[in-house]
Amino acid sequence: MLTGSRVRPLRIAVVAGEASGDRLGAGLIRALVVGPRAVEIAGVAGPEMREAGCRPLMDASGFAVMGLAEILSHLPRLWMLRRRLLGQLAAFRPDVFVGIDSPELNLGLAARMKKLGVPTVQYVCPSIWAWRAGRARRIRRCCDSVLCLLPFELPLLREQGIPGEFVGHPLADAARNGSRREGNRGNSLLVALLPGSRRSEILRIGPSIAQAAAWLAARRSSARFAFAAATGLGAVQFSAILKRFAPDIEVRTWSGSARALLAKADLALAASGTVTMEAMLSGCPLVVAYRVAPLTAWIARAFRLVKTPWISLPNILAGSGIVPELLQGRACGELLGAELLRLHDDPQARRSMRAEFARLSALLGRGASARAAKAVLAAARAF
Numbered sequence: 001m002l003t004g005s006r007v008r009p010l011r012i013a014v015v016a017g018e019a020s021g022d023r024l025g026a027g028l029i030r031a032l033v034v035g036p037r038a039v040e041i042a043g044v045a046g047p048e049m050r051e052a053g054c055r056p057l058m059d060a061s062g063f064a065v066m067g068l069a070e071i072l073s074h075l076p077r078l079w080m081l082r083r084r085l086l087g088q089l090a091a092f093r094p095d096v097f098v099g100i101d102s103p104e105l106n107l108g109l110a111a112r113m114k115k116l117g118v119p120t121v122q123y124v125c126p127s128i129w130a131w132r133a134g135r136a137r138r139i140r141r142c143c144d145s146v147l148c149l150l151p152f153e154l155p156l157l158r159e160q161g162i163p164g165e166f167v168g169h170p171l172a173d174a175a176r177n178g179s180r181r182e183g184n185r186g187n188s189l190l191v192a193l194l195p196g197s198r199r200s201e202i203l204r205i206g207p208s209i210a211q212a213a214a215w216l217a218a219r220r221s222s223a224r225f226a227f228a229a230a231t232g233l234g235a236v237q238f239s240a241i242l243k244r245f246a247p248d249i250e251v252r253t254w255s256g257s258a259r260a261l262l263a264k265a266d267l268a269l270a271a272s273g274t275v276t277m278e279a280m281l282s283g284c285p286l287v288v289a290y291r292v293a294p295l296t297a298w299i300a301r302a303f304r305l306v307k308t309p310w311i312s313l314p315n316i317l318a319g320s321g322i323v324p325e326l327l328q329g330r331a332c333g334e335l336l337g338a339e340l341l342r343l344h345d346d347p348q349a350r351r352s353m354r355a356e357f358a359r360l361s362a363l364l365g366r367g368a369s370a371r372a373a374k375a376v377l378a379a380a381r382a383f
Contacts, residue, residue, distance in 0.1 A: 013118075014045070016049060016100040018198065021060065024100050025054065025098075026049050027368070029053050032373045096119050096379050098121045098123055099120070103122070106122060121145050121147065121379050123372055144379055145163050145164060146164040146165075147167050150169070150313075167366060167372045167375065169277065171364075173365050173366070173368055189224065189344060191213065192264075192269070210241050210245035211333025215334055216341055217249045224252075225250070226265070227254060266284075267285050267286070268285070269336060270287070277314070283354045285354065286312075286353070290328075292328075322353055
């Protein structure tokens with residue numbers, strides 16, 4: 001290189017397909033831009049990644065679909081978006097490609113990037129420990145490195161010959177550096193309602209969550225409710241569901257993050273997903289509810305795709321059912337409300353759950369965003 005010549009910025013493509021990935025991506029980007037070399041970051045981004053400095057090629061919300069049957073119904077639109085995105089990524093000519101979660105989208109993109117000679121990093125290990133274990137072969141073909149948020153994932157990757165690194169969980173870092181949950185004073189009971197981030201899951205589980213709140217309110221007059229949605233559209237959607245299925249109770253729309261609501265709440269009722277981890281890190285006793293399309297559930301059972309007895313991250317981490325999980329037909333208003341009432345009336349159960357939450361939280365705080373940024377830069381330099 002000639003003396004005085006200018007080194008072009010390192011180009012990093014980052015693709016996040018949903019709200020939780022957008023948060024992870026924002027932390028990664030902030031850690032990347034503080035390094036000694038200039039970086040240029042572009043990709044599929046939500047509002048947090050854009051604020052952190054990512055140039056959006058597409059919005060993350062366009063890819064936020066979950067479930068086998070649900071994905072099938074959106075395939076034509078997703079194929080069109082993916083084809084357009086591949087052209088934009090190729091034109092960007094990245095030095096490294098980072099797929100954040102969303103393996104249905106990102107493993108395919110990683111395969112195409114590898115064919116172009118671009119090193120690939122998957123940030124968040126696809127859940128080969130939970131279902132579709134056969135994806136390990138595809139991960140090995142597509143990814144030069146996998147960054148794991150959970151400690152038990154790395155040994156599983158190594159068994160499959162997949163390079164990886166345990167970086168910890170950014171939510172644990174935020175909980176460790178922020179305030180711990182406060183709870184409520186007096187006799188009032190604040191219940192956090194968390195219906196999820198995707199339109200399809202809010203439609204599927206939202207009515208049951210609303211009915212559970214109404215069921216509990218009829219039995220505990222001290223109960224107060226607030227809900228947090230990951231997006232503005234999600235808030236509008238769940239508000240309409242509350243008006244229909246719980247018209248006689250007042251539910252406050254929480255203006256801050258789900259994490260801030262969980263820090264105040266006494267109990268939470270949540271759709272399975274990243275928010276269950278946030279509840280664990282906030283020390284908020286929790287009931288988990290989830291439903292998928294009947295076809296998705298049938299396929300999972302028929303082909304034995306599910307490999308773990310639990311779906312919520314606290315239970316998977318603990319290796320036991322510390323959190324009540326009500327799925328499919330059991331995720332109805334009466335049963336969910338009864339689980340909330342049981343937790344409310346059993347202080348020892350709440351103390352035991354919080355103690356286990358604290359133990360699990362301590363395993364995950366490692367400075368994840370900085371570790372992930374270091375691994376991404378190492379992948380770019382290795383090629």
